[in-house]
């Protein structure tokens with residue numbers, strides 16, 4: 001685990017690391033794809049990354065997961081992304097949509113999947129984690145948990161869980177695990193404890209963050 005002296009140092013260091021990985025990918029191929037988490041943690045990291053001197057025209061940006069709420073909602077991860085990463089130098093990056101208007105996630109699943117599948121594999125993926133050990137929107141106890149963890153899962157699935165106030169859409173385990181560079185971004189004592197608990201938990205269904213640990217993700221943490 002990479003431990004940082006402060007949250008500011010964590011966010012700056014992770015932004016520099018991700019920018020370097022994207023630059024390496026862009027040296028070798030025409031485009032690069034980055035997936036980032038939503039929630040309360042990653043804002044400063046995303047803002048720091050937005051100023052990195054990269055050829056952002058060639059970068060595709062997507063979320064790891066989205067709450068099924070319109071962008072006008074404070075809970076919209078898309079809204080977070082637009083207000084942080086898709087600014088400054090990164091304003092010209094291509095955003096792969098993770099939300100479309102509909103009554104249920106199932107109504108828009110096919111259309112979203114088509115765009116997302118075209119942008120895969122992920123060159124760089126940063127995952128968050130909840131204190132309940134969920135990652136992306138793969139929650140313990142979720143309705144499609146088993147399907148999302150399966151090796152042959154489709155790239156995107158809807159998800160409903162007791163711990164999630166609204167339906168979700170999430171990248172699934174095979175897509176996340178296959179990322180060429182995989183990071184976990186967490187802060188605070190409760191997240192460090194949750195990670196320790198996940199490491200001691202035998203199954204990924206009980207502790208979905210284990211899918212990233214098993215894939216060799218680098219953990220970035222500050223108190």
Ligand SMILES: O=C1O[C@H](COP(=O)(O)O)[C@@H](O)[C@H](O)[C@H]1O
Pocket residue numbers: 036037038039040041042064065066067077127128129130131135136137
């Ligand atoms: O709901 C979500 O939660 C996790 C963790 O969020 P945080 O607020 O505890 O940082 C996040 O990684 C995920 O993308 C988000 O949709």
